[in-house]
Amino acid sequence: MHYTGTVWRPPYEASSLLLEVTAGCTHHKCKFCTLYDDIPFRFRMSPIEDIDADLKEAKGRFRLSNGTHISRTFLVGANPFVLKAARLWEIASLIRRYFPANKSIGCFSRITDITLKTDEELLALRDAGYNGLTIGIETGNDEALKFMNKGYEAQDIAAQCRRLDKAGIAYNFFYLTGISGKGNGEKGAKDTADICNQLHPQIIGANMLTIYPNAELYQEMQKGNWQEETEIEKYKELRTLVDNLHIPVWFAAGGASNAIPIQGTLPRDKGKILYVLDKIIQSVKEEELRCYRENLPHL
Structure with missing residues (x-):
């Protein structure tokens, strides 16, 4: 799996599949934060090839034929919701391909990441499983x-x-x-x-x-x-x-x-x-x- 630096997730995402789609933080200016200081760059999107490879590896590790035991995926990174709606849809489609029973997708988000999405895009992302x-x-x-x-x-x-x-x-x-x-x-x-x-x-x-x-x-x-x-x-x-x-x-x-x-x-x-x-x-x-x-x- 392609993980960069320390992997942070909320306690309630302990049973979720952790999938890296970004690394670092787009903002990286909060005076109190040191969570991403072990990363040698500010922010990076994961290549779609890496995301595909990680999903394939995860499916193999769980030894599943149809992904029935994976119901939720948590996207790793400081604020993956900053990604354009089209990129988030593409990631959702990949997750469904490897884990058809996956019901929802979560991630960290900044308030400013939501601002970048239209109301129509938010509705479409909800339909794609983001929740x-x-x-x-x-x-x-x-x-x-x-x-x-x-x-x-x-x-x-x-x-x-x-x-x-x-x-x-x-x-x-x-x-x-x-x-x-x-x-x-x-x-x-x-x-x-x-x-x-x-x-x-x-x-x-x-x-x-x-x-x-x-x-x-x-x-x-x-x-x-x-x-x-x-x-x-x-x-x-x-x-x-x-x-x-x-x-x-x-x-x-x-x-x-x-x-x-x-x-x-x-x-x-x-x-x-x-x-x-x-x-x-x-x-x-x-x-x-x-x-x-x-x-x-x-x-």
């Missing part, structure tokens, strides 16, 4: 989005995800706890909840900001331009987010960046989640949480 996109919105706070160079504003999240709703393409969000910086976390959480409450994400996955020396954000901290929240502040921020979410959604803070995994269905489990967060805030020492953060080798 369950994962979007790292990070926050709904405009100040944080601008400072971190995300390349869009909160209103763009709402506008583009409404277009996905209209096309019938489901989507999941990643929220980055701590992105608003010291003293601003709870406001950032409320702003994010305001945006999410207008939309229909299936999942909101919360990751906690972990700053590595090779990140541009680390340099901003060294210059005194930005201050990190304490670990307890991050949990207060997370509590504010959960408390202000009023939509039915699966909430999960379960990745490696979270010292204490938390998950549940909102609104049903909101009380339980808030109780756990309150216990963490009241009982867990800052030093313990900071030790976890400082000894996290990578996300």
Whole structure:
């Protein structure tokens, strides 16, 4: 299989076929991100010949005659949805050729990738099987989005995800706890909840900001331009987010960046989640949480 650098996927895509169609990130300007630093280029599309070869190899590895055991494919890369609709259709056709029982195709997407598609193209991509996109919105706070160079504003999240709703393409969000910086976390959480409450994400996955020396954000901290929240502040921020979410959604803070995994269905489990967060805030020492953060080798 043609895999370039570290392969990143959401936890809920663990059973999906991982197919590389791009490598790197078209944006590659977010100050906090170091996920693709092990790739010696910014962005590359996989040759269609490589994609075809990988699907053939995957079919052989699974020893299937008709691909009945593969129901979902996750396209690998920072934002494969940036590809032109025609290219995405071509990839979908190849997947169906090798795995006829494949029901859906997911991938990471930036908000700006959706902007590139017409409403008609989004509908056609849904018909081709694209569903369950994962979007790292990070926050709904405009100040944080601008400072971190995300390349869009909160209103763009709402506008583009409404277009996905209209096309019938489901989507999941990643929220980055701590992105608003010291003293601003709870406001950032409320702003994010305001945006999410207008939309229909299936999942909101919360990751906690972990700053590595090779990140541009680390340099901003060294210059005194930005201050990190304490670990307890991050949990207060997370509590504010959960408390202000009023939509039915699966909430999960379960990745490696979270010292204490938390998950549940909102609104049903909101009380339980808030109780756990309150216990963490009241009982867990800052030093313990900071030790976890400082000894996290990578996300």
